[in-house]
Amino acid sequence: MELANRVQTLTPSSTLAITAKAKELRQAGHDVIGLGAGEPDFNTPEHILEAASKAMYEGFTKYTPAGGTIELKQAIQKKMQQDQGLAYDLDQIIVTIGAKHALYTLFQVLLNKEDEVIVPAPYWVSYPEQIKLAEGKPVFVDAQEENEFKLTPEQLENAITEKTKAVIINSPSNPTGVMYEKEELEALGEVCLKHNILIVSDEIYEKLTYTATKHVSVAEISPKLKEQTVIINGVSKSHSMTGWRIGYAVGNKQLIKAMSNLASHSTSNPTSIAQVAAEAAYRGSQNPVTDMREAFSERLEKLYEWLVAIPGIECVKPKGAFYLFPNVKKAVEMNGFDTVDDWVTALLEEEKVALVPGSGFGAPNNVRLSYAISLEQLEEAANRVKRFVENHQ
């Protein structure tokens, strides 16, 4: 079968690949600890389940407007105002099938052939593929580990060409967990305003932060930057609702309208019941979000200490999300492996610990560990990694 050119270079997500391999080993009877998960391990809170169940039995099972129900858009509008002090009209909001589809649709309506999008590396695996699917060109800029993997204004300025249409800022970040400070966003924002570049601010991990400093969106800095920014967010990570597939984008009216038009011909609408569930998530008690954050915070502190105590493993301490992104180059060399990928494969085979190699995120010296599993399992995983490193010395 001859497939279209646009999918010839499309690769499956590396995070999914490792999860699948771990599952395979588990099915064969091995005690595998998977640190590859990209989703919280908590149940969706009870009141959300109840709202969805009620909606289903009350017959809310039909098409909704393509860009989402008015009720959910109003709940999002209120959330943006309350949490971030940002006022948006309803026609500046689109509800999508997860944050992933918000990004996909955005690139489809924004990019012409060869238009460039600046993607700071390490990056979330879907950005480059989605940009390419829209016939755009991802332009990677290596954010330095010494600078906590954060893009600098100079790096941004140097990467801009006549074809640059947008830059992605993902804070807190997947895979590094780092979070930009207000002043850093201000400086990056100034460069974007100067060159009239759209900021795609992926804030899906907004609620999962573990420092005294609050998450700040670049759109909060000034009205001008608000106009220059499209915020992407959703309930997947904040309310442990990855399977419900509800995300959203807020920003420029024209852009949002085009995204809704595209959705009307491709997906029709996000699942009606899931939209009611997301509305309950935003309107109901936020205590489950706080509880999850506290559990993640404790895991981060412990796992970070266990990891950096292992010879040859160095790690920038994350401030958000639920990932650690250690540099394992020294351990890989000490252990006699050629690449991090080989080291990761051997670790999975020998000690049955599944990590995701950093190569898929544009950082070949690192690995990504997710701490969306219990503390007991994390401790066991850290012990196994330590044993592996020591056995190969």
Ligand code: PLP
């Ligand atoms: N953006 C980032 C940085 C992510 O890590 C993810 C999920 O892993 C998404 C977006 C997509 O989220 P959703 O499940 O809502 O599509």
